[in-house]
Amino acid sequence: GAVVSQHPSRVICKSGTSVKIECRSLDFQATTMFWYRQFPKQSLMLMATSNEGSKATYEQGVEKDKFLINHASLTLSTLTVTSAHPEDSSFYICSLSGKETQYFGPGTRLLVL
Amino acid sequence: AQSVSQHNHHVILSEAASLELGCNYSYGGTVNLFWYVQYPGQHLQLLLKYFSGDPLVKGIKGFEAEFIKSKFSFNLRKPSVQWSDTAEYFCAVTPSTGTYKYIFGTGTRLKVLA
Numbered sequence: 001g002a003v004v005s006q007h008p009s010r011v012i013c014k015s016g017t018s019v020k021i022e023c024r025s026l027d028f029q030a031t032t033m034f035w036y037r038q039f040p041k042q043s044l045m046l047m048a049t050s051n052e053g054s055k056a057t058y059e060q061g062v063e064k065d066k067f068l069i070n071h072a073s074l075t076l077s078t079l080t081v082t083s084a085h086p087e088d089s090s091f092y093i094c095s096l097s098g099k100e101t102q103y104f105g106p107g108t109r110l111l112v113l
Numbered sequence: 114a115q116s117v118s119q120h121n122h123h124v125i126l127s128e129a130a131s132l133e134l135g136c137n138y139s140y141g142g143t144v145n146l147f148w149y150v151q152y153p154g155q156h157l158q159l160l161l162k163y164f165s166g167d168p169l170v171k172g173i174k175g176f177e178a179e180f181i182k183s184k185f186s187f188n189l190r191k192p193s194v195q196w197s198d199t200a201e202y203f204c205a206v207t208p209s210t211g212t213y214k215y216i217f218g219t220g221t222r223l224k225v226l227a
Binding site for chain 1: 157158162164203213214215216217218219220
């Protein structure tokens with residue numbers, strides 16, 4: 001299967017700052033990537049679908065101005081959490097859409113102080 | 114609304130015990146079904162998937178799952194668990210057509226005692 005990396009793996013930031021998380025496909029050209037958020041002891045919640053070269057599609061209840069997604073190439077999608085607040089602290093996971101399944105990155109743990 | 118439910122949130126078993134994790138879904142059309150595993154500190158990995166055909170599917174590491182359409186269920190089984198199976202298990206559903214947009218269950222945390 002495809003190999004997906006995320007950077008950084010952990011980040012701590014102050015409230016009000018912006019944080020960028022990168023999701024890279026190392027060996028697969030991904031026209032579609034997904035961004036999830038996982039709260040402790042809860043399931044993965046889909047935030048948005050990232051399409052290469054076009055605007056992302058956000059799930060209901062996800063603020064697109066808060067969570068900026070850019071999918072500028074077939075191997076890179078970025079999620080920027082703008083003006084982060086403590087309630088944005090979570091585990092963010094990206095995946096890319098393969099032929100029949102999704103391939104997941106290792107996740108990024110964000111802590112906003 | 115589309116949803117996936119996993120009834121067991123925490124399961125503790127001794128090594129060699131048999132495992133069955135429940136997964137039920139609610140969706141008004143044809144679906145594809147998946148089980149993923151997340152080992153501590155690692156990313157989600159595909160255990161097995163069902164798209165069509167034989168409703169009993171075999172996956173990696175001795176896992177299997179059975180799709181029962183009438184019950185909207187896709188339960189995961191393993192005859193004899195090992196300590197290394199300690200992980201979190203997620204059931205997921207996607208519609209059969211369109212983008213593979215997953216709906217995940219809440220996960221089941223399995224602990225296998227040596």
